[in-house]
Amino acid sequence: MKSDWRARAHPAWWAFAVHRISGLLLTLFLPLHFLTLGVALNGEAALQSALVWTEQPLIKAGEVVLVLLLAAHMAGGIRLLMLEFLPWRNWQKSLLALAAGLTVVAGGAFLMNLV
Amino acid sequence: MNTLRVKIWRGREQGALQEFEVPRRESQTVLDVVTHVQRALDPTLAYRFACRVGMCGSCAMSVNGRARWTCRTHVDQVIEGDTLEIAPLTNLPVIKDLVADMSEFFDKWARARGQFQPTATRKDEFARVRPDSSEREQVDAGIECIGCGVCYASCDVVTWNPDYLGPAALNRAWTLVNDVRDGARDERLGAVAGDAGCQACHTHMSCTERCPKKISPTAAIAGLKRATLGALLAGRI
Numbered sequence: 468m469k470s471d472w473r474a475r476a477h478p479a480w481w482a483f484a485v486h487r488i489s490g491l492l493l494t495l496f497l498p499l500h501f502l503t504l505g506v507a508l509n510g511e512a513a514l515q516s517a518l519v520w521t522e523q524p525l526i527k528a529g530e531v532v533l534v535l536l537l538a539a540h541m542a543g544g545i546r547l548l549m550l551e552f553l554p555w556r557n558w559q560k561s562l563l564a565l566a567a568g569l570t571v572v573a574g575g576a577f578l579m580n581l582v
Numbered sequence: 583m584n585t586l587r588v589k590i591w592r593g594r595e596q597g598a599l600q601e602f603e604v605p606r607r608e609s610q611t612v613l614d615v616v617t618h619v620q621r622a623l624d625p626t627l628a629y630r631f632a633c634r635v636g637m638c639g640s641c642a643m644s645v646n647g648r649a650r651w652t653c654r655t656h657v658d659q660v661i662e663g664d665t666l667e668i669a670p671l672t673n674l675p676v677i678k679d680l681v682a683d684m685s686e687f688f689d690k691w692a693r694a695r696g697q698f699q700p701t702a703t704r705k706d707e708f709a710r711v712r713p714d715s716s717e718r719e720q721v722d723a724g725i726e727c728i729g730c731g732v733c734y735a736s737c738d739v740v741t742w743n744p745d746y747l748g749p750a751a752l753n754r755a756w757t758l759v760n761d762v763r764d765g766a767r768d769e770r771l772g773a774v775a776g777d778a779g780c781q782a783c784h785t786h787m788s789c790t791e792r793c794p795k796k797i798s799p800t801a802a803i804a805g806l807k808r809a810t811l812g813a814l815l816a817g818r819i
Contacts, residue, residue, distance in 0.1 A: 468591075468595070468669065468670060468671075468672045468673075468674075468676060469671070469672055469673070469741055470647070470672045470735070470736065470738070470741065471645075471647055471649075473646065473647025473648055474644075474647055474649065474672070474736055474788065474792075475647050475738070475786075475788065477788065477791045478789075479786060479787035479788070479790070479791065480738075480786050480787070480788060480791075483784060483785065483786045483815070485588075547785055548806060550785060550800070551785070551804045551807055551808070552808065555804060555805065556797070556799040557785060557798075557801070559790070
């Protein structure tokens with residue numbers, strides 16, 4: 468028999484899910500990012516039009532999501548490295564809260580800069 | 583509320599939940615509920631228990647979707663409305679009803695070199711291990727495992743990779759890696775390294791979350807990851 472979602476309903480599993488999903492989405496974003504930068508090879512005007520295109524409100528909102536994904540993935544990764552490489556203490560939940568806090572702060576800071 | 587609605591898994595891998603009505607009592611444990619069903623309602627119900635006091639590790643089941651030791655789980659702690667859902671442990675073959683086949687679970691303890699390898703004979707002096715030494719403290723943190731299989735049933739990596747040794751076997755290996763009297767440290771680190779070993783852990787920490795003895799197999803697995811890396815860099819495995 469297999470477990471269902473009820474067995475997974477705890478913070479460390481959610482942290483895993485956030486780390487995995489953010490990682491996958493960032494993997495999808497990277498080629499798009501390089502593609503946009505690659506437009507510069509076609510000249511200054513082409514890059515400029517691509518940059519103007521990114522000024523749309525939807526893309527701007529997407530940037531906030533991107534920063535949140537990056538912050539979540541980095542904070543989650545640092546959390547895992549600390550859990551695995553530093554001497555163990557019963558700090559897993561504190562580390563989790565710290566990683567979540569860092570993510571929100573990074574996203575918030577980016578958002579406020581936009582306004 | 584004087585009656586519990588209890589849904590219990592009947593059958594083997596294929597089967598269905600069967601509903602029973604069980605009288606609600608004060609300080610009733612989930613094991614009490616199952617015992618009532620077997621003794622008063624349906625004697626063909628198969629389940630496993632021995633000590634009833636949280637020592638033997640026999641009575642673990644899935645209760646409302648989470649693996650638990652049923653003898654020390656009060657109905658009050660887990661009931662949702664007036665309903666309890668009781669099923670065999672996940673990640674293990676079902677023998678019948680609530681009885682899971684633990685063979686693979688314990689075979690993996692052996693595969694993780696869970697046996698102590700003595701280095702002294704009976705003619706030698708007693709080994710002196712200071713209780714406050716860091717190795718002994720690491721052993722103390724993991725040694726109270728009762729082998730109930732709750733961590734193994736809760737582990738998604740076991741579901742994804744059936745060869746994965748699992749939290750309990752790795753926790754056992756870690757207690758022996760820290761046993762200064764043991765003579766098979768490197769062989770054991772070799773046995774727990776690799777795709778089916780400690781490196782496969784995704785740090786979901788479901789084992790740590792669910793262990794009824796409050797052991798953290800995740801801590802043991804993190805220790806094994808560091809120790810295997812050290813042994814690899816030193817060319818010992």
